[in-house]
Protein backbone atom coordinates (compact mmCIF):
# COMPACT_ATOMS: atom_id res chain seq x y z
CA UNK A 1 0.00 0.00 0.00
CA UNK A 2 1.41 3.38 -0.87
CA UNK A 3 0.13 6.67 0.42
CA UNK A 4 1.24 10.27 0.57
CA UNK A 5 0.36 11.19 4.10
CA UNK A 6 -1.21 10.01 7.31
CA UNK A 7 -3.27 12.72 8.94
CA UNK A 8 -4.70 13.04 12.42
CA UNK A 9 -7.41 15.63 12.64
CA UNK A 10 -8.47 16.70 16.14
CA UNK A 11 -7.94 13.22 17.52
CA UNK A 12 -9.19 13.05 21.11
CA UNK A 13 -9.71 10.28 23.55
CA UNK A 14 -11.15 10.49 27.01
CA UNK A 15 -11.61 7.88 29.70
CA UNK A 16 -14.68 8.91 31.66
CA UNK A 17 -14.06 12.55 32.48
CA UNK A 18 -10.29 12.33 31.98
CA UNK A 19 -8.98 13.63 28.67
CA UNK A 20 -6.02 11.42 27.83
CA UNK A 21 -5.59 13.04 24.40
CA UNK A 22 -6.91 16.46 23.43
CA UNK A 23 -7.36 17.39 19.80
CA UNK A 24 -4.17 16.03 18.27
CA UNK A 25 -3.58 17.53 14.81
CA UNK A 26 -0.66 15.98 12.99
CA UNK A 27 0.23 15.26 9.38
CA UNK A 28 2.87 12.60 8.84
CA UNK A 29 4.45 12.35 5.39
CA UNK A 30 5.22 8.94 3.95
CA UNK A 31 8.78 7.98 4.88
CA UNK A 32 8.86 10.26 7.89
CA UNK A 33 10.05 9.26 11.36
CA UNK A 34 7.93 11.02 13.98
CA UNK A 35 8.51 10.70 17.73
CA UNK A 36 5.83 11.33 20.35
CA UNK A 37 7.62 12.58 23.41
CA UNK A 38 6.49 13.40 26.91
CA UNK A 39 6.47 12.19 30.52
CA UNK A 40 4.51 9.25 31.88
CA UNK A 41 0.76 9.68 31.51
CA UNK A 42 0.87 12.45 28.89
CA UNK A 43 -1.08 10.39 26.33
CA UNK A 44 1.62 8.87 24.11
CA UNK A 45 0.32 5.30 24.17
CA UNK A 46 -3.23 6.58 23.85
CA UNK A 47 -2.27 8.39 20.65
CA UNK A 48 -0.48 5.33 19.28
CA UNK A 49 -3.37 3.00 20.14
CA UNK A 50 -5.82 5.38 18.46
CA UNK A 51 -3.62 5.26 15.34
CA UNK A 52 -3.39 1.47 15.47
CA UNK A 53 -7.14 1.09 15.82
CA UNK A 54 -6.91 -0.52 19.25
CA UNK A 55 -8.72 2.39 20.88
CA UNK A 56 -11.77 4.15 19.41
CA UNK A 57 -11.59 7.93 19.19
CA UNK A 58 -13.85 10.09 21.30
CA UNK A 59 -13.55 12.86 18.72
CA UNK A 60 -11.68 13.59 15.52
CA UNK A 61 -10.68 11.55 12.50
CA UNK A 62 -7.68 9.77 10.97
CA UNK A 63 -6.94 9.82 7.27
CA UNK A 64 -4.65 8.05 4.82
CA UNK A 65 -4.65 10.61 2.04
CA UNK A 66 -8.36 11.03 1.24
CA UNK A 67 -9.52 7.84 2.92
CA UNK A 68 -10.92 8.05 6.41
CA UNK A 69 -9.61 5.08 8.41
CA UNK A 70 -10.52 5.68 12.07
CA UNK A 71 -13.54 3.40 11.76
CA UNK A 72 -11.44 0.52 10.53
CA UNK A 73 -10.34 -2.34 12.80
CA UNK A 74 -6.59 -2.76 13.35
CA UNK A 75 -6.13 -5.61 10.87
CA UNK A 76 -7.65 -3.54 8.07
CA UNK A 77 -5.28 -0.67 8.72
CA UNK A 78 -2.39 -3.10 8.43
CA UNK A 79 0.00 -1.02 10.51
CA UNK A 80 2.93 -2.77 12.16
CA UNK A 81 2.97 -2.48 15.93
CA UNK A 82 5.83 -3.00 18.36
CA UNK A 83 4.52 -3.11 21.91
CA UNK A 84 6.55 -2.11 24.91
CA UNK A 85 6.06 -5.53 26.48
CA UNK A 86 7.03 -7.42 23.26
CA UNK A 87 3.87 -9.60 23.36
CA UNK A 88 5.61 -12.56 21.70
CA UNK A 89 3.93 -15.96 21.38
CA UNK A 90 5.71 -18.05 24.04
CA UNK A 91 4.99 -21.43 22.43
CA UNK A 92 6.37 -20.43 19.03
CA UNK A 93 9.97 -20.30 17.90
CA UNK A 94 11.58 -17.02 16.92
CA UNK A 95 11.10 -17.94 13.27
CA UNK A 96 7.41 -18.76 13.79
CA UNK A 97 6.86 -15.55 15.74
CA UNK A 98 8.36 -13.47 12.97
CA UNK A 99 6.48 -15.41 10.30
CA UNK A 100 3.10 -15.40 12.05
CA UNK A 101 1.70 -12.38 10.26
CA UNK A 102 2.85 -13.66 6.88
CA UNK A 103 1.08 -16.97 7.54
CA UNK A 104 -2.11 -15.12 8.48
CA UNK A 105 -1.87 -13.26 5.21
CA UNK A 106 -1.33 -16.50 3.33
CA UNK A 107 1.97 -15.39 1.87
CA UNK A 108 3.53 -18.27 -0.16
CA UNK A 109 6.14 -20.47 1.54
CA UNK A 110 9.17 -19.50 -0.48
CA UNK A 111 8.32 -15.83 -0.29
CA UNK A 112 7.66 -16.09 3.47
CA UNK A 113 10.99 -17.86 4.05
CA UNK A 114 12.83 -15.19 2.11
CA UNK A 115 11.22 -12.37 4.07
CA UNK A 116 11.66 -14.00 7.46
CA UNK A 117 15.34 -14.67 6.72
CA UNK A 118 15.78 -11.06 5.70
CA UNK A 119 14.02 -9.73 8.81
CA UNK A 120 16.05 -12.00 11.11
CA UNK A 121 19.22 -10.86 9.41
CA UNK A 122 18.28 -7.21 9.84
CA UNK A 123 17.82 -7.61 13.60
CA UNK A 124 20.83 -9.94 13.84
CA UNK A 125 18.95 -12.94 15.15
CA UNK A 126 19.63 -15.45 12.37
CA UNK A 127 21.41 -17.87 14.68
CA UNK A 128 18.63 -17.69 17.26
CA UNK A 129 15.81 -18.53 14.84
CA UNK A 130 15.00 -21.91 16.39
CA UNK A 131 14.85 -20.70 19.99
CA UNK A 132 11.71 -19.93 21.96
CA UNK A 133 11.13 -16.49 23.52
CA UNK A 134 11.89 -17.76 27.04
CA UNK A 135 15.36 -18.77 25.82
CA UNK A 136 16.16 -15.22 24.69
CA UNK A 137 17.45 -12.18 26.53
CA UNK A 138 15.17 -9.17 26.85
CA UNK A 139 17.01 -7.36 24.09
CA UNK A 140 16.72 -10.35 21.78
CA UNK A 141 13.00 -10.62 22.49
CA UNK A 142 12.66 -6.96 21.73
CA UNK A 143 14.34 -7.49 18.38
CA UNK A 144 11.99 -10.38 17.59
CA UNK A 145 9.09 -7.99 18.19
CA UNK A 146 10.64 -5.48 15.82
CA UNK A 147 11.32 -8.15 13.17
CA UNK A 148 7.74 -9.39 13.49
CA UNK A 149 6.44 -5.91 12.78
CA UNK A 150 8.71 -5.01 9.88
CA UNK A 151 8.55 -8.40 8.10
CA UNK A 152 5.07 -7.48 6.92
CA UNK A 153 6.53 -4.39 5.27
CA UNK A 154 3.66 -2.38 6.67
CA UNK A 155 2.94 1.09 5.36
CA UNK A 156 3.25 2.48 8.86
CA UNK A 157 5.12 1.11 11.88
CA UNK A 158 4.03 2.15 15.37
CA UNK A 159 6.53 1.60 18.18
CA UNK A 160 5.71 2.10 21.86
CA UNK A 161 8.91 2.57 23.90
CA UNK A 162 10.53 -0.37 22.11
CA UNK A 163 13.92 0.09 23.80
CA UNK A 164 12.78 0.79 27.35
CA UNK A 165 13.96 -2.48 28.82
CA UNK A 166 17.41 -2.64 27.29
CA UNK A 167 20.77 -1.87 28.85
CA UNK A 168 22.53 1.33 27.79
CA UNK A 169 24.79 -0.29 25.20
CA UNK A 170 22.11 -2.40 23.55
CA UNK A 171 19.78 0.56 23.59
CA UNK A 172 22.25 2.59 21.55
CA UNK A 173 22.80 -0.30 19.15
CA UNK A 174 19.09 -0.92 18.65
CA UNK A 175 18.44 2.78 18.25
CA UNK A 176 20.72 2.80 15.24
CA UNK A 177 19.19 -0.45 14.03
CA UNK A 178 15.70 1.03 14.13
CA UNK A 179 16.79 4.11 12.21
CA UNK A 180 18.56 1.87 9.69
CA UNK A 181 15.47 -0.34 9.27
CA UNK A 182 13.34 2.76 8.82
CA UNK A 183 15.62 4.01 6.07
CA UNK A 184 16.39 0.78 4.23
CA UNK A 185 12.78 -0.42 4.23
CA UNK A 186 11.40 3.03 3.47
CA UNK A 187 9.06 2.83 6.47
CA UNK A 188 6.87 5.50 7.96
CA UNK A 189 7.46 5.31 11.70
CA UNK A 190 5.62 6.73 14.68
CA UNK A 191 7.75 6.18 17.75
CA UNK A 192 6.75 6.73 21.37
CA UNK A 193 9.36 7.54 23.98
CA UNK A 194 9.86 9.55 27.16
CA UNK A 195 13.60 9.80 26.46
CA UNK A 196 14.39 13.11 24.78
CA UNK A 197 17.80 11.96 23.63
CA UNK A 198 16.27 8.98 21.89
CA UNK A 199 13.66 11.16 20.23
CA UNK A 200 16.21 13.76 19.16
CA UNK A 201 18.57 11.22 17.67
CA UNK A 202 15.97 9.13 15.85
CA UNK A 203 13.19 11.32 14.61
CA UNK A 204 12.75 13.69 11.69
CA UNK A 205 10.11 15.48 13.75
CA UNK A 206 9.14 15.53 17.41
CA UNK A 207 5.73 15.99 18.95
CA UNK A 208 5.98 17.06 22.58
CA UNK A 209 2.88 16.24 24.63
CA UNK A 210 1.72 17.45 28.00
CA UNK A 211 -1.40 16.11 29.67
CA UNK A 212 -2.79 15.02 26.32
CA UNK A 213 -2.16 18.33 24.58
CA UNK A 214 0.51 19.10 21.97
CA UNK A 215 3.06 21.64 23.18
CA UNK A 216 5.34 21.76 20.18
CA UNK A 217 5.86 20.01 16.85
CA UNK A 218 9.20 20.50 15.14
CA UNK A 219 12.49 19.12 13.93
CA UNK A 220 14.98 18.02 16.59
CA UNK A 221 16.95 21.24 15.98
CA UNK A 222 13.86 23.40 16.47
CA UNK A 223 12.62 21.72 19.60
CA UNK A 224 16.09 21.52 21.11
CA UNK A 225 17.21 25.07 20.40
CA UNK A 226 13.86 26.87 20.38
CA UNK A 227 11.51 25.28 22.86
CA UNK A 228 8.21 27.19 22.84
CA UNK A 229 7.70 27.18 26.59
CA UNK A 230 9.39 26.27 29.84
CA UNK A 231 7.74 22.84 29.89
CA UNK A 232 9.30 21.84 26.58
CA UNK A 233 12.56 23.47 27.66
CA UNK A 234 12.73 21.44 30.86
CA UNK A 235 12.06 18.30 28.86
CA UNK A 236 14.81 19.20 26.40
CA UNK A 237 17.54 19.39 29.01
CA UNK A 238 17.28 23.03 30.12
CA UNK A 239 17.97 21.98 33.67
CA UNK A 240 18.24 25.49 35.10
CA UNK A 241 14.69 26.78 35.47
CA UNK A 242 14.51 29.90 37.57
CA UNK A 243 11.54 31.97 38.70
CA UNK A 244 12.23 35.62 37.96
CA UNK A 245 10.61 38.98 37.30
CA UNK A 246 10.94 40.93 34.08
CA UNK A 247 12.34 44.39 34.86
CA UNK A 248 13.04 45.71 31.36
CA UNK A 249 12.70 44.74 27.73
CA UNK A 250 14.54 45.96 24.64
CA UNK A 251 13.71 44.50 21.26
CA UNK A 252 14.16 40.74 21.41
CA UNK A 253 15.80 40.90 24.84
CA UNK A 254 14.38 40.91 28.34
CA UNK A 255 16.19 41.70 31.57
CA UNK A 256 15.04 39.67 34.52
CA UNK A 257 15.81 39.69 38.23
CA UNK A 258 15.23 37.27 41.03
CA UNK A 259 16.85 35.80 44.10
CA UNK A 260 19.93 38.00 43.86
CA UNK A 261 20.58 37.50 40.16
CA UNK A 262 20.14 39.72 37.15
CA UNK A 263 20.18 38.22 33.67
CA UNK A 264 19.54 39.37 30.14
CA UNK A 265 18.00 36.81 27.84
CA UNK A 266 15.92 36.16 24.75
CA UNK A 267 12.34 37.24 25.35
CA UNK A 268 10.46 34.16 24.16
CA UNK A 269 7.17 34.97 25.79
CA UNK A 270 6.63 38.47 24.33
CA UNK A 271 6.76 39.61 27.93
CA UNK A 272 6.72 43.25 28.97
CA UNK A 273 6.74 42.91 32.75
CA UNK A 274 5.80 40.64 35.59
CA UNK A 275 6.80 37.15 36.56
CA UNK A 276 8.63 34.88 34.14
CA UNK A 277 10.63 31.69 33.97
CA UNK A 278 14.20 31.52 32.74
CA UNK A 279 15.61 28.36 31.17
CA UNK A 280 19.33 27.72 30.69
CA UNK A 281 21.04 24.55 29.55
CA UNK A 282 23.94 23.37 31.76
CA UNK A 283 26.22 23.12 28.70
CA UNK A 284 25.60 26.76 27.75
CA UNK A 285 27.36 28.12 30.84
CA UNK A 286 31.06 28.89 30.44
CA UNK A 287 33.50 29.09 33.34
CA UNK A 288 35.62 32.23 33.36
CA UNK A 289 35.81 35.97 34.05
CA UNK A 290 34.30 38.87 32.16
CA UNK A 291 31.38 37.10 30.59
CA UNK A 292 27.86 38.14 29.84
CA UNK A 293 25.39 37.24 32.60
CA UNK A 294 28.18 36.58 35.08
CA UNK A 295 27.35 34.65 38.23
CA UNK A 296 29.49 33.79 41.25
CA UNK A 297 28.91 30.23 42.34
CA UNK A 298 30.28 27.73 44.81
CA UNK A 299 30.81 24.22 43.51
CA UNK A 300 28.98 21.57 45.49
CA UNK A 301 28.91 18.30 43.59
CA UNK A 302 31.05 17.25 40.63
CA UNK A 303 30.08 14.30 38.46
CA UNK A 304 32.59 12.79 36.08
CA UNK A 305 31.35 12.39 32.48
CA UNK A 306 34.48 11.57 30.53
CA UNK A 307 35.69 14.71 28.79
CA UNK A 308 33.34 16.92 30.78
CA UNK A 309 32.29 17.41 34.35
CA UNK A 310 28.69 17.95 35.33
CA UNK A 311 28.67 20.42 38.21
CA UNK A 312 26.01 21.31 40.79
CA UNK A 313 26.78 24.67 42.32
CA UNK A 314 25.02 27.32 44.38
CA UNK A 315 24.68 31.06 44.17
CA UNK A 316 25.29 33.16 47.29
CA UNK A 317 21.56 33.06 47.92
CA UNK A 318 21.60 29.28 47.96
CA UNK A 319 19.88 28.87 44.62
CA UNK A 320 21.20 25.81 42.75
CA UNK A 321 22.83 26.21 39.32
CA UNK A 322 23.89 23.35 37.06
CA UNK A 323 26.61 23.63 34.45
CA UNK A 324 29.05 21.56 32.46
CA UNK A 325 32.72 22.25 32.04
CA UNK A 326 35.99 20.66 30.94
CA UNK A 327 37.83 22.51 33.74
CA UNK A 328 38.85 20.31 36.66
CA UNK A 329 36.72 21.78 39.43
CA UNK A 330 36.34 20.37 42.92
CA UNK A 331 33.68 20.78 45.62
CA UNK A 332 34.19 24.02 47.54
CA UNK A 333 35.74 25.92 44.61
CA UNK A 334 34.27 29.33 43.95
CA UNK A 335 34.14 30.28 40.28
CA UNK A 336 32.60 32.79 37.92
CA UNK A 337 30.36 31.46 35.20
CA UNK A 338 28.51 33.25 32.44
CA UNK A 339 26.16 32.56 29.57
CA UNK A 340 25.42 34.47 26.35
CA UNK A 341 22.09 36.31 26.37
CA UNK A 342 20.78 34.37 23.38
CA UNK A 343 21.15 31.14 25.38
CA UNK A 344 19.05 32.47 28.25
CA UNK A 345 15.42 31.81 27.34
CA UNK A 346 12.78 33.90 29.06
CA UNK A 347 9.29 32.41 29.03
CA UNK A 348 5.94 33.25 30.50
CA UNK A 349 5.64 31.43 33.85
Ligand SMILES: Nc1ncnc2c1ncn2[C@@H]1O[C@H](COP(=O)(O)OP(=O)(O)OP(=O)(O)O)[C@@H](O)[C@H]1O
Nearest residue numbers: 015018020038039040041042043044045046047194
Ligand atom coordinates in the same frame (compact mmCIF):
# COMPACT_ATOMS: atom_id res chain seq x y z
N1 LIG B 1 -8.04 2.27 29.82
C1 LIG B 1 -7.90 3.39 30.52
N2 LIG B 1 -8.82 3.78 31.42
C2 LIG B 1 -8.70 4.92 32.13
N3 LIG B 1 -7.66 5.78 31.99
C3 LIG B 1 -6.71 5.46 31.11
C4 LIG B 1 -6.77 4.27 30.33
N4 LIG B 1 -5.67 4.23 29.54
C5 LIG B 1 -4.97 5.35 29.82
N5 LIG B 1 -5.59 6.09 30.76
C6 LIG B 1 -5.12 7.39 31.29
O1 LIG B 1 -4.83 8.26 30.22
C7 LIG B 1 -3.66 9.02 30.46
C8 LIG B 1 -2.66 8.81 29.35
O2 LIG B 1 -2.22 7.47 29.37
P1 LIG B 1 -1.17 6.89 28.35
O3 LIG B 1 -1.08 5.42 28.56
O4 LIG B 1 -1.49 7.37 26.99
O5 LIG B 1 0.18 7.60 28.85
P2 LIG B 1 1.66 7.47 28.30
O6 LIG B 1 2.08 8.83 27.84
O7 LIG B 1 1.75 6.37 27.34
O8 LIG B 1 2.47 7.14 29.64
P3 LIG B 1 3.69 6.11 29.89
O9 LIG B 1 4.93 6.84 29.48
O10 LIG B 1 3.65 5.92 31.39
O11 LIG B 1 3.44 4.86 29.12
C9 LIG B 1 -3.16 8.57 31.83
O12 LIG B 1 -3.56 9.52 32.77
C10 LIG B 1 -3.82 7.24 32.04
O13 LIG B 1 -4.04 7.00 33.42
Ligand SMILES: [Mg+2]
Nearest residue numbers: 044045046160
Ligand atom coordinates in the same frame (compact mmCIF):
# COMPACT_ATOMS: atom_id res chain seq x y z
MG1 LIG C 1 2.67 4.45 27.41
